[in-house]
Amino acid sequence: MTNDKQLGLAGTVAGLGLAIGGLAFGAFLSQRRKGGDDDAPFYTRKSPDSDDAVLGRTVTIRKPRAELYAFWRDFGNLPRFMENVETIRKEGDHRVWVIKAPARQTVEIKTEVCEDVEGKRIAWRSVEGSDIVTRGSVEFADAPGDRGTRVSLVMSYDPPAGNLGRAIAKLFQREPEVQARHDLKRFKGLMETGEIATSAHRKENTRAAKQQEKET
Amino acid sequence: MRALTWQGTHDVRVDTVDDPEIINSRDAIIEVTSTAICGSDLHLYDGVIPGVLPGDVLGHEFMGRVVETGSDSTLEKGQRVVVPFTISCGGCFHCQIQQFSACENSNPAEKQDMSAKLYGHSMAALFGYSHMTGGYWGGQAEYVRVPYSDVGPIVVPDHLDDDKVLFLSDILPTGWMAAENAEIQPDDTVAVWGCGPVGLFAIQSAIVMRASKVIAIDHYPNRLALAKQLGAEVIDFRKTNVREALMEMSGGIGVDAVIDAVGMESHGFAIDNMVDVVKQKVGMGADRASALKQAILAVRPGGRVSIPGVYGGMTDKFPLGALMEKGLQIRSGQTHVQRYTKDLLEKIEDGTLDTTFLISHRLPLEDAARGYECFRTEQDSWTKVVLKPGMDMPAAN
Numbered sequence: 001m002t003n004d005k006q007l008g009l010a011g012t013v014a015g016l017g018l019a020i021g022g023l024a025f026g027a028f029l030s031q032r033r034k035g036g037d038d039d040a041p042f043y044t045r046k047s048p049d050s051d052d053a054v055l056g057r058t059v060t061i062r063k064p065r066a067e068l069y070a071f072w073r074d075f076g077n078l079p080r081f082m083e084n085v086e087t088i089r090k091e092g093d094h095r096v097w098v099i100k101a102p103a104r105q106t107v108e109i110k111t112e113v114c115e116d117v118e119g120k121r122i123a124w125r126s127v128e129g130s131d132i133v134t135r136g137s138v139e140f141a142d143a144p145g146d147r148g149t150r151v152s153l154v155m156s157y158d159p160p161a162g163n164l165g166r167a168i169a170k171l172f173q174r175e176p177e178v179q180a181r182h183d184l185k186r187f188k189g190l191m192e193t194g195e196i197a198t199s200a201h202r203k204e205n206t207r208a209a210k211q212q213e214k215e216t
Numbered sequence: 217m218r219a220l221t222w223q224g225t226h227d228v229r230v231d232t233v234d235d236p237e238i239i240n241s242r243d244a245i246i247e248v249t250s251t252a253i254c255g256s257d258l259h260l261y262d263g264v265i266p267g268v269l270p271g272d273v274l275g276h277e278f279m280g281r282v283v284e285t286g287s288d289s290t291l292e293k294g295q296r297v298v299v300p301f302t303i304s305c306g307g308c309f310h311c312q313i314q315q316f317s318a319c320e321n322s323n324p325a326e327k328q329d330m331s332a333k334l335y336g337h338s339m340a341a342l343f344g345y346s347h348m349t350g351g352y353w354g355g356q357a358e359y360v361r362v363p364y365s366d367v368g369p370i371v372v373p374d375h376l377d378d379d380k381v382l383f384l385s386d387i388l389p390t391g392w393m394a395a396e397n398a399e400i401q402p403d404d405t406v407a408v409w410g411c412g413p414v415g416l417f418a419i420q421s422a423i424v425m426r427a428s429k430v431i432a433i434d435h436y437p438n439r440l441a442l443a444k445q446l447g448a449e450v451i452d453f454r455k456t457n458v459r460e461a462l463m464e465m466s467g468g469i470g471v472d473a474v475i476d477a478v479g480m481e482s483h484g485f486a487i488d489n490m491v492d493v494v495k496q497k498v499g500m501g502a503d504r505a506s507a508l509k510q511a512i513l514a515v516r517p518g519g520r521v522s523i524p525g526v527y528g529g530m531t532d533k534f535p536l537g538a539l540m541e542k543g544l545q546i547r548s549g550q551t552h553v554q555r556y557t558k559d560l561l562e563k564i565e566d567g568t569l570d571t572t573f574l575i576s577h578r579l580p581l582e583d584a585a586r587g588y589e590c591f592r593t594e595q596d597s598w599t600k601v602v603l604k605p606g607m608d609m610p611a612a613n
Contacts, residue, residue, distance in 0.1 A: 060309060062307060062308060062309060062312065083326075147309055148309075178329075181325075182325040182326055182328075183325075185325035185328065186325050188308075188320070188321065189305070189320075189321040189325070192305065192307040192308050192320075192321055193242070193305045193306075193307050193308075193321050193364070194241070194242070194288070195240040195241065195242060196240075196324075197305075197321055197322055197323065197324045197325070197341070197350075197363070198239060198240070198324055199324055199327070199341065199347075199350045199351040199352040199353070200239060201234060201236035201237070201239075201353050201361050202234050202236065202237055202239075203237060203239055206239055
């Protein structure tokens with residue numbers, strides 16, 4: 001009997017302990033969600049702030065800030081290094097991005113520039129009539145010494161068809177995170193070397209090499 | 217064109233493949249006059265490097281004549297050039313600080329993920345050395361597309377034969393950098409594991425850098441004889457207790473610097489090495505590092521460890537305690553070839569360095585597959601194979 005009682009007591013204590021532990025854990029999680037108080041960029045947090053998919057990436061490019069900003073501000077340049085962006089055309093104040101999607105489809109995103117600080121930051125967001133709800137920004141900051149410019153690309157989007165859509169996109173190697181990382185690397189390469197690196201040995205293979213990410 | 221292609225483990229063939237062409241404006245096309253099989257090509261041959269695909273053209277030690285140039289190439293048609301095995305853009309942070317083998321741009325963006333996952337950072341591109349390092353076709357071919365031709369290739373004067381300058385592409389700078397990484401001081405005793413081409417050039421470099429004694433460790437008699445010829449004392453690890461011998465030969469202090477020119481497929485009889493062989497065979501990917509482990513135990517406290525030998529994955533039972541407790545310094549890395557080519561070409565021209573002693577065999581490119589097989593199985597006598605695309609096949613017996 002005493003044994004049972006003790007066990008019961010122990011059970012209660014353990015239960016309480018678990019409950020407190022659970023609360024603490026919950027608080028910890030929500031703290032995480034709100035964002036910790038460290039200095040790391042928010043997109044490197046282990047739990048995201050919102051249900052949107054967020055991606056962010058920084059590269060250092062050995063070129064002056066103004067030059068990089070100017071190149072990016074001319075949106076027509078972006079398809080040169082963004083593999084999945086077919087074209088970006090102007091429509092009044094808006095720009096329409098035509099982007100390759102899985103299964104040889106394309107999606108169109110109509111965007112407006114919502115922030116433009118010369119030499120420093122460009123932000124855009126999708127407006128009515130877009131296939132995907134998304135926003136993005138690119139920031140240019142001086143790197144220490146003569147290292148050039150730190151370029152940070154941050155994008156968030158509401159994944160079409162939710163996580164399943166994301167999983168499918170990943171299958172097709174069109175996961176935006178992977179794409180953005182590659183695109184940013186290509187941007188860096190184009191700016192620093194004047195060309196986009198390819199290991200193709202024939203011109204016709206260059207196209208094929210690019211298609212590799214698109215078709216399979 | 218004709219080119220040596222990888223088909224699978226221990227299966228390489230000379231095939232007819234597409235000629236390369238200029239793609240970017242800084243490219244040049246080189247007509248290969250000489251190309252060598254490197255010890256590290258044997259890692260590809262043995263199938264222990266991931267990311268090689270059937271049909272890939274191998275070879276990263278090559279030279280030849282410029283036959284075509286892109287509009288931004290600084291080369292001229294007809295020039296004789298040696299091409300560094302590391303492909304470097306010249307414009308990124310790492311190229312600017314002369315760490316050419318860490319170039320951030322030469323490896324195409326879509327090929328960087330594999331090494332970024334494995335190593336935390338993506339690797340620079342290399343010629344003919346798997347898709348992890350770019351998937352560029354290599355130099356064991358009649359022609360090669362050379363990107364960033366305004367940065368890498370070094371023009372060589374006509375009076376220096378191919379045999380004298382070909383190794384500027386890799387193994388000579390690699391041996392030199394290995395010795396430089398060992399921070400050799402004039403009174404030092406230096407031990408070098410592995411008397412393959414890189415080990416031999418490291419020995420030669422250490423002697424040029426005035427090491428008072430260089431001790432070479434191997435088990436192939438012919439390779440040990442070559443080391444002796446260069447001025448090294450030698451140890452046959454099959455006959456001698458290496459660590460004990462090194463302690464004695466360095467006056468009981470231990471050697472000041474050690475160079476591991478063996479790498480991930482080292483031979484050795486220790487139990488842990490046998491286990492590593494099995495793991496490598498079953499694809500568990502442990503690098504066999506018995507030479508490196510021995511080197512770390514043999515070097516004196518406060519000494520230097522230089523690792524030019526190629527490693528690709530992980531190892532276990534690593535003597536981390538010895539590293540920390542003895543306060544060792546370790547330096548390693550793929551060679552920053554472009555940093556050394558000019559100085560080393562001068563040292564070849566003025567006779568300080570000779571590289572021709574190394575070459576044991578010259579074969580037509582067509583005979584490359586046999587070159588691989590013999591270089592692998594007859595390591596004692598086949599010290600270095602140079603392939604010549606223009607050379608006729610020997611008449612059949």
